[in-house]
Amino acid sequence: MTQSPTSGASLSRAPAPVRRSPFWPPGLPAEASIPRTSLVYNIEVAAHRYPDKTAIQYFGSAISYAALLGQIERMAGYLQRKCGVAPGDRVLLYSQNCPQFIIAYYAILRAEAVVVPANPMWLTAELEHVAADSGARVAFAAAELYERLAPLHGDALPHVVVHDYADMLPGEAKSNGGPAVPAWLRARTPLAGQVPAGGTLVRWQDADAAGLMPLPHAAGYDTLCMLAYTSGTTGHPKGCMHTHGTLMSAAVGSQIWRGNTPDAVFLSVAPMFHLLGMQNGIHAPLYLGATIVLLPRWDRVLAADLIERYRVSNWGAAPAMLVDFFSQPDILERDLSCLAFLGGGGAAMPDAVANMLQERFGLGYIEAYGMTETAAFLLSNPRHRPKRECLGIATFGVDARVIDPQSRVELPPGELGEIIASGAQVMRGYWRNPEADAESFIELDGKRFLRTGDLGFVDNDGYFFMRDRLKRMINASGFKIWPAEVENLLYGHPAIHEACVIAARDERRGETVKAVIVLKPGMQGRAEAGAEQIIQWCRERLAAYKVPRVVEFVQALPKSATGKIQWRALQEAQSDAPRQGT
Template identity: 85%
Template structure:
């Protein structure tokens, strides 16, 4: 194993990445990634398409020239009023809104480092990330400032707050666009005063200062973002990304998908997360495309936006798409503009993929990535996707499957840990060499990231994931991977969502438990009972994989990114006493 970021000599002499025999027709073997900072993408788009809509926020259209000018002014404020210099970390704490995008690129323009914060975090979680990153400046939505306020002081002296309502169209203009939710019109009171020696400034006042930024010198290899992981094994860790790692994934994904500047992206996945950030900000701004922006998930509003603004591209987690396409009246909506539907974060159940294809003529293109890989790593080719599949290694990516204990590479078809090397892989964890030592391994002179995901490669070079390395149920010595059982359950006509966890069993050690949310109207139906669902599974699964326990809930818990929080369900189950299950 190695803790060093990379070794140029080793990389140069190592074997070239292996390619699937089903590499997409018409795509080059290598993608030429711009050797510039991300900021240049907005500058170039503003010069090329100054009057084109960059961000559609309900009926408010923000043109590229306006977007670029706002980024410049806010970057000038950061540098000249807040003392932000190259490499300084700046916290960004907000739900999706135009200010999120402007603040993100203003931080980059100031040659600083963005620290995205989950808007669901409370004060203690914010304190860890602010303290670990050393951020001294923060952008925060006014509605969230109360949680940040205890940190506002000597360690975090400067805070710039914004209201979502500030970028909305005037009420008189709403007739020209989708209805704005009432909560967005509400302005959060800001009666607090900044502590002595600190500043608390509203967005419009910072922008009105009209301060010009210094010349931009950041480049491809400049650190630009610390993305904190979800912290499933302790405190969240900061993944160090450069302009180059983010650019490699964002640009590579658009070449892979053959997107053009005329694409229209629905941006509703949370922007603090790499899926929403890359697909909803960096990729469309690189293209000079249009972002149709939603602050938070509302399925009826998403349908309005797709219809009205002719959305062509939508990247979303499966749970979001399941909810969207199950809403009343969806068959009557005009979704004909949708040309690409894809995402990752969890496997798309085969039954749902079939429904999308049969009812709407939409294929779902699954891809795979991590916070540590700037999202885009593996992807299905658009012309030849496989179901419940991560896809093949994309431009410059060397992905393999190894024995998680010995590190030895495994042959096709054998289950092991997926590892990957590529230009989009983070430089390491922020100030955490111990985590680097656990996460990186050297193979054939190259530095590979250990993903912690179990999978295998088929004869065509496609990768399939079976589960997380640590999410395995051991039922009397038989290994059960929850994802396999969950995918089957999604095919049951009464099941809306399912999560499979381990339950303590006094005789078997562990047994399989399914936590299920039923489709509307299925509660109390004969075919939707616990025993009926278990019998349905017995007809389709090996006996040791069949759920022995079924619990019904109104809805499964989800994270801010739409992922089902299996860990929360597992921890609750772990607290229950063991019982003997027949």
Template identity: 55%
Template sequence: MQQPRHYAYWPREAPKSLTYPATSVWYNLEVSARRYPDKPAFICYDNAITFKALEAEALKLAGFLQKKCGVAKGDRVLLFAQNSFEFVIAYYAILRADAVVVPINPMNLTEELRGYVKDSGAKVAIVAQELWPAAGPLAADGTLQHAIVAAYANHLVNPTDLKVPDAFKLPRQPIAGPNVTLWSDAIAQDLAPGPTTAGPNDLAVMPYTSGTTGKPKGCMHTHATVMSTIVMPFEWFKISSEVIYLGVLPYFHVTGMQNSMNTPILNGCTVVLLPRWDREVAGVLIQRHKVSAWTLIPTMVVDLLASPNAASWDLSTVQRMSGGGAAMPEAVATKLKELCGLSFVEGYGLSETMAPTHINPPDRPKKQCLGIPVFDTTSMVVDPATLEELPQGEVGEIVSAGPQIFLGYWDNPEATKECFFERDGKKFFRTGDLGRMDEEGYFFLVDRLKRMINASGMKVWPAEVESLLYGHPAIQEACVIAAKDTHRGETVKAVVVLKPASRGSVTPEEITEWARGKMAAYKVPRIIEFVESLPKTATGKIQWRVLQEKEQLSS
């Protein structure tokens, strides 16, 4: 049998295939807490939590979830918080309770949150207190049966000279209500959970993604699919327990969750958390804690290197910068090489694949490239209409099969059926991304089959924004497209037809301001263009592609 062409460029000393642990994700923390009890697992604004303390608090929270909130095996539990000690503790507590983590972007507002709660069937949520204004109404009206409210400041008791966001300085608030419990009170009850029974084939995490319909869909991941991409980076990059990570990507998203939380916990590494991106603080943290690995999005490198203080920071300890979400601009990659002697290692994955299906070989990366298929992963470029494999160099849809592929979309068999097909005994996932493969087996992204805007690595689904815009009393029709943005890569633009009575009296600024109260900030259209009408097909469907192509030609 002919070897895949990319094997010629496989990372040195890495095996071609892995044997994956048949244990739960929780077990990773349990093991590291025994191996490295007093080692800092996470450092946040000069405060540390050890592996032993992390496990101890997660066990108490798991006991409370089971014995006071009625959480049973397989129940979905919402996790609504920024990167913090609390996020990590809550994540592992939910797993220890044999339940399923449903991580939610902390930028979401009440009605967006309501959609996730209803779709997932979650009855319990763990919420950071600064996000309570968004979650509180769901507890008040009974949509949520129980909420645990956390204050970051509980763990941040040591002084720091770093700039700390307001949410992390906010003392514990006296939030109360029916079936509302403060985190500190839940931990104080010191309840032990029952025996853990979750195995590799049980659901573990359900991140949400979206698609052409605009309705978010829950991606069902088991302990086995999650574990596969926890262990992959360990072998790909040959990570030792002495690696120190900078954790800046959001943990609600699979890239941050796996690369900057779960993989370090498996390996007993220390993570220096930076919950809110701040280039000046990032520079200081890298130097202060001798950070050696950093998973990020390219805009962070752009921002860091643009700082007037960049030359004064000692970044020499950083041995690896990797990530994805957007292509690294070649000029920035060149500057990074000059200043730090590093090549940015890009990768590619989706919520449905629990992070990577492709990563560049660390000793032979290509610029603006997705990389090569990782361990036990088969990828092809196929014709989107016929699903037949295309020759090398031709553009088609990227499809992948491997141990990291999700089971399907929660309670959505139709969408699940549409995204899979079988070939040669393997179940391939249709990514919806258009790409090509070069002569050496490296994959490159060309375009997106699905509608999606990539704003600084944050995915914005136009149909979802459109559905919210239609709630504005002056809007008759709306079509959301991507506009080029020098900093964000892409930004959100809405092409709007106003109702006749509102024409001339409603401004773009008014619509933008209204949108800020209805959707997460990264989804808000930065550009509003008023038009008399939108292009439509003979059946009346809005031709978003026509508007998108027009935008690309004008920019």
């Protein structure tokens, strides 16, 4: 079922050798040995090695590796024998973080099928597009979300298996003294109405209780296993085709890079439908045979409780999530001594926040870079020598470069251009979309490179720095301004909690810089937190053309399910506003 991308170029020449930074982590090999197996094999190995070890910790309900494998096998058997799932079929997975998400994911893989993760924030129209585009005829769905999926359930999507988050919680007798369980997590959703014509609806427990076993597993490294749909910032979302091998390359490589072991404990709170949460919160820990501590929805107080209680050592999170977590009023009273690794990406960690983490908690933040198309892990800072506000260096087998976006000529260190990358973790292409492949892939030196659409540069040490998305630049009277640079400065202001910089229309300059700001608690009304005061503070630290001319204060910034600030939503709203008259 795997489709080859249509790039319009033949790879006739011998590929150029991979370039390595002079600051490659000491002791690490130039290439990582990636298993040539399916992801399912990782569970089988862990279940044999550590049968009684906790694989998933869910509010006091501990699921061992042996039990996890058993549930995966039974659900895979149900998919094959009751839903007619055949090798290569696509299966929709629509849920927030919970044990059933992980079990369903691996059950789909065990059934030789292809996972189609769906954002739990999607409504019916978005689900309809992805279901139709992928051709999925079976779905796993959280009961709370079934109402949105119900209009599709029937002839087009015949089989739906539903679960309640409460199903996997411990009983009252086991939960005494355990972490507080949010009320919404204990709720059970009645499934109103009749099963539509041509459709079957079954509860998770009933599918599991059927006790059906799957056929022998034959999928391997090169087998298509997931269609991850992009956010669709232009047009409909596109499905990124990943194999067991592309996902394995990134998941395994990241753990060798970070030096993690089976004794690591991962906090899994980044949404699992997204590659950050999927790779760091599912595939990587299960490859290691480590423990996953699940938090279905972001709650900073509950996150601190889980870290303390279960001695979490590893946490991958977007900077915005960490900013919120470490701004809790009583955070200094928490025992966070177990945390050994904080890392993530999606946006640059503001220097002021990184300084706070180091000075108050002794924690460094290891920034990395990846995207849906690259299975998350592509570039990363080496732990022994990280650089601030930096994407890191090219990791195992990755060839990353900076090119001129128009001429496609590679640029020397220090010059701004588009980041491109080639590596084993790069997707095979977009699902049934050769036109998108032709736009996204190019050939250089006999290699197939993905155009990331991100603007940055590489320094003389081989470290990559991102300045912004190519399409996010502000053009003020011909001066190019990259919002990320201004945002990073604003985070250093003592009154500012969060900031997003966008373009405002301007009668004279064409565009001008606007800062949308969330103030820290208690700063509202303070003299130093006024719009003019913040603008003046920026004038003392930025070139004049970069200084915000407009400041808007808001209670909160819009964020995606992964905690990334949604600058595009603010920009689109601003586009409908009247021009500024500066």
